[in-house]
Amino acid sequence: xxxxxxxxxxxxxxxxxxxxxxxxxxxxxxxxxxxxxxxxxxxxxxxxxxxxxxxxxxxxxxxxxxxxxxxxxxxxxxxxxxxxxxxxxxxxxxxxxxxxxxxxxxxxxxxxxxxxxxxxxxxxxxxxxxxxxxxxxxxxxxxxxxxxxxxxxxxxxxxxxxxxxxxxxxxxxxxxxxxxxxxxxxxxxxxxxxxxxxx
Amino acid sequence: xxxxxxxxxxxxxxxxxxxxxxxxxxxxxxxxxxxxxxxxxxxxxxxxxxxxxxxxxxxxxxxxxxxxxxxxxxxxxxxxxxxxxxxxxxxxxxxxxxxxxxxxxxxxxxxxxxxxxxxxxxxxxxxxxxxxxxxxxxxxxxxxxxxxxxxxxxxxxxxxxxxxxxxxxxxxxxxxxxxxxxxxxxxxxxxxxxxxxxx
Numbered sequence: 191x192x193x194x195x196x197x198x199x200x201x202x203x204x205x206x207x208x209x210x211x212x213x214x215x216x217x218x219x220x221x222x223x224x225x226x227x228x229x230x231x232x233x234x235x236x237x238x239x240x241x242x243x244x245x246x247x248x249x250x251x252x253x254x255x256x257x258x259x260x261x262x263x264x265x266x267x268x269x270x271x272x273x274x275x276x277x278x279x280x281x282x283x284x285x286x287x288x289x290x291x292x293x294x295x296x297x298x299x300x301x302x303x304x305x306x307x308x309x310x311x312x313x314x315x316x317x318x319x320x321x322x323x324x325x326x327x328x329x330x331x332x333x334x335x336x337x338x339x340x341x342x343x344x345x346x347x348x349x350x351x352x353x354x355x356x357x358x359x360x361x362x363x364x365x366x367x368x369x370x371x372x373x374x375x376x377x378x379x380x381x382x383x384x385x386x387x388x389x
Numbered sequence: 390x391x392x393x394x395x396x397x398x399x400x401x402x403x404x405x406x407x408x409x410x411x412x413x414x415x416x417x418x419x420x421x422x423x424x425x426x427x428x429x430x431x432x433x434x435x436x437x438x439x440x441x442x443x444x445x446x447x448x449x450x451x452x453x454x455x456x457x458x459x460x461x462x463x464x465x466x467x468x469x470x471x472x473x474x475x476x477x478x479x480x481x482x483x484x485x486x487x488x489x490x491x492x493x494x495x496x497x498x499x500x501x502x503x504x505x506x507x508x509x510x511x512x513x514x515x516x517x518x519x520x521x522x523x524x525x526x527x528x529x530x531x532x533x534x535x536x537x538x539x540x541x542x543x544x545x546x547x548x549x550x551x552x553x554x555x556x557x558x559x560x561x562x563x564x565x566x567x568x569x570x571x572x573x574x575x576x577x578x579x580x581x582x583x584x585x586x587x588x
Binding site: 228255 | 427436444453460
């Protein structure tokens, strides 16, 4: 038996498919939308369609952008010889927020995960190799996550790149700034110890 | 400075305005949408527009429906002399799920809340009174929430209806079925005691 009319049920279903939205949230959001002024609901729908239509991969670094070449790749003031490899566009944005990185990026859109059946061909790795072979690259900074998948991907990439004689670095793992030692897991503490530098 | 292209930022903004979706969730959902097949994103947008366009109030009970008269109001097998007053369409659905209520409903779309500046005229109360005066109603069951606002609304409605000589009832407040006494708040326990019945 259906307790809601078809349109309401479909809306709840569609919203419930989005990540992190359970059945209860989907229902709450659906009724919120049904009570919105029509113009607002239309704007929300339009924004979704527009974003999906206009946003695509940058032809150089594969970040999500609305232009053929993203603002970073098309910026002549960035150091195009330095490529930071990240798992996704959000990670790129996180580094951009620091305002201190002057190189360019390469977005993999994932990480190698044998457990989830994601192999090197399922991420933008061939595209990275193509870039490195045709451009004059001085350093590849591997900034994949500090997870099992991220580390596996980092190892894999470094093995591919190093033979070409290109400097390959990995971002440091360690204690987060402001982190209280007693609340940090052992693996992180071990990494912080291994990665210690002279002061 | 913008870390995302305009379409991505707008999408994150719009999603972040939905109830229960914080900045982090909005970003995660936005990137999920950007990675959806185009057809799926279009379908989501279409579902939102369609639902908002086609769903409106039932002319009788004011629940959200896609027909002029909702399936319950247009069902001749329901007891149209018995009206259950609920705060919203979700509450109506919750009662429908029990499968035991054979009367009809009236959806207020809110509850009286002096704190939030919601008065009797801001909910579908005039509409309820109009229904009662023109139809042959034998009982009005007030099923507003057991919150301060819900109780205030229940009191207000009963004072309006009782003079007309119509039986007015309030759903019972008490210990939820399967509820463990030690985890239930004092107000509920007190209500359960006050509402005790002989066995």
